[in-house]
Amino acid sequence: MKYIKRNLENDILEASKQFPVVMITGPRQVGKSTLLDHIGRKQPIINQITFDDIEVRKDAVDDPKLFLDKYKTPLIIDEFQYAPELLSYIKIVVDEKRKSSLYNDENPNGLYYLTGSQNFLAMKDVQESLAGRVCIENLHGLSTREINQDDAPLFIPNIELLRNRKPTKRYNINDLYSRILKGSFPALYSSENIELAKFYKSYINTYLERDIKDIIGVRDEVKFLKFMTSVAARTAQELNLNEICNDVEISNPTANEWLSILKNTGLVYLLEPLTANPIKRVVKSPKIYFMDTGLACYLVGYTDAKTLESSAYNGAIFETYVISEVVKNYTNNGVDPKIKLSFYRDNHQKEIDLIIEHENTLYPIEIKKSMSPGKEAIKNFYVLENATHKNIGNGLVLCNIDKIQPIDTNNFMLPIEYI
Numbered sequence: 001m002k003y004i005k006r007n008l009e010n011d012i013l014e015a016s017k018q019f020p021v022v023m024i025t026g027p028r029q030v031g032k033s034t035l036l037d038h039i040g041r042k043q044p045i046i047n048q049i050t051f052d053d054i055e056v057r058k059d060a061v062d063d064p065k066l067f068l069d070k071y072k073t074p075l076i077i078d079e080f081q082y083a084p085e086l087l088s089y090i091k092i093v094v095d096e097k098r099k100s101s102l103y104n105d106e107n108p109n110g111l112y113y114l115t116g117s118q119n120f121l122a123m124k125d126v127q128e129s130l131a132g133r134v135c136i137e138n139l140h141g142l143s144t145r146e147i148n149q150d151d152a153p154l155f156i157p158n159i160e161l162l163r164n165r166k167p168t169k170r171y172n173i174n175d176l177y178s179r180i181l182k183g184s185f186p187a188l189y190s191s192e193n194i195e196l197a198k199f200y201k202s203y204i205n206t207y208l209e210r211d212i213k214d215i216i217g218v219r220d221e222v223k224f225l226k227f228m229t230s231v232a233a234r235t236a237q238e239l240n241l242n243e244i245c246n247d248v249e250i251s252n253p254t255a256n257e258w259l260s261i262l263k264n265t266g267l268v269y270l271l272e273p274l275t276a277n278p279i280k281r282v283v284k285s286p287k288i289y290f291m292d293t294g295l296a297c298y299l300v301g302y303t304d305a306k307t308l309e310s311s312a313y314n315g316a317i318f319e320t321y322v323i324s325e326v327v328k329n330y331t332n333n334g335v336d337p338k339i340k341l342s343f344y345r346d347n348h349q350k351e352i353d354l355i356i357e358h359e360n361t362l363y364p365i366e367i368k369k370s371m372s373p374g375k376e377a378i379k380n381f382y383v384l385e386n387a388t389h390k391n392i393g394n395g396l397v398l399c400n401i402d403k404i405q406p407i408d409t410n411n412f413m414l415p416i417e418y419i
Contacts, residue, residue: 004149033050036048045113169417239287273285293317378397
């Protein structure tokens, strides 16, 4: 097993210099523990414990104060959501360290590193108990730049900046869909001896049994799996819960609850429509994307890259791949994608796949699998002129072209390798 350097490393190291507690959330098996273990080899982290160990977990729940006294800081606590009782005691330790640091050279920062797969359970308690003391980082699966071990500065759609940006490795169409089919879980790239179907079957079983049933309390795992599959089949579409409810035969409140679970465990991302918009005809529903294309393909039933590329699913999964790469890029650079990313669609079916805001300027972006999308792809960019008071930058069409090419004076085709 080889370690793949994560682009979030630097942000975590900087956070540990400014905050006593750093919390890393994200889906199961995206490498949270491995990342902290790697950082711990660079930092003077003395101890590392995991609450996957039931005996260790029991000690923490039974006597949190004694438990923390037992382990020196800096300390990694893996899967800490199993013992939320620790939070109030961590707060006490942090506050004592801060007070003592006023009278000596002791560093009150970088004391605890917490990981948790279920940020919907942990986030509220952490934010309330450790307000002003914790930095929360979100880790996704591997980006393509991480797989290729390339630097990944923030993706800013300004064409002048993009001309100086180094693209990552270019894939031909077959290799690209093989990458999409494989997905982003680090284990699949750290070892060559893992069979995709077995990996995803095991992943889903673990997710349903440990996260959904044991921790969250959802008892109908079969129906929840059907719900996941229904969502995966609708990736890159505007969210329509009524359709999903009819498909799975569940109530709207149940669908909302289960969608929240998928969202907060990091399996899906909701891209919100452009806001602060004076035009009332703009839709209000978000678009939904599976963050791991391999998991989405497995759920829907695709096991072969050539079949996937020629299927009716190929455009949606290509768009899903591109959006997930952009979201990872922003997250890994310490920027909240929800603040910067949106899309546009109105009741006249005019749509812009992605809008990125940078320095009060909106950049419209279309996503096309084609190698020569042409002017048809930018036909709706003009709607932004009346939809916002912000500046409008150059437009982009992210596609499978091999180099940057102009469409007109203000719009360009851009290879996806520039993300």
